[in-house]
Amino acid sequence: MFDLEKREKFVLIIFLAALLAGLSLKIYEKYNTGIVDVKIKSFNYKPSSDVSLKININEADEEALAVLDGIGPSLAKRIAVYRSERGGFSTVEELKKVKGIGDKLFEKIKDEVFVQ
Numbered sequence: 001m002f003d004l005e006k007r008e009k010f011v012l013i014i015f016l017a018a019l020l021a022g023l024s025l026k027i028y029e030k031y032n033t034g035i036v037d038v039k040i041k042s043f044n045y046k047p048s049s050d051v052s053l054k055i056n057i058n059e060a061d062e063e064a065l066a067v068l069d070g071i072g073p074s075l076a077k078r079i080a081v082y083r084s085e086r087g088g089f090s091t092v093e094e095l096k097k098v099k100g101i102g103d104k105l106f107e108k109i110k111d112e113v114f115v116q
Contacts, residue, residue, distance in 0.1 A: 057095065057113045058088040068109045075100050089115050 004012065055064055057079065065076035075098075082098045083089060092115055095101050 070105045
């Protein structure tokens, strides 16, 4: 009935294999629509007031420091600069030497930070 040459049979087999693969993929996509690919670009987290949080001020990055109550991005940057210039903090109280952190702000954050 079909008198095909060896080369034509090979091309036909490749075509049928590609067709079968395509159909299989379509069937797979149809029945697996619940799969979601999520990519997170950034993570900004501000804890609520009932979350207990302790941050090591010698290792925390600026984003982690900015989470502290009363510490914004610019003050967090000053803390990081102070830390890098002096090789780290020896005590939590040393935070008061950073410009912008007075006694009042220190009292607010002292229980949320530690030095290691």
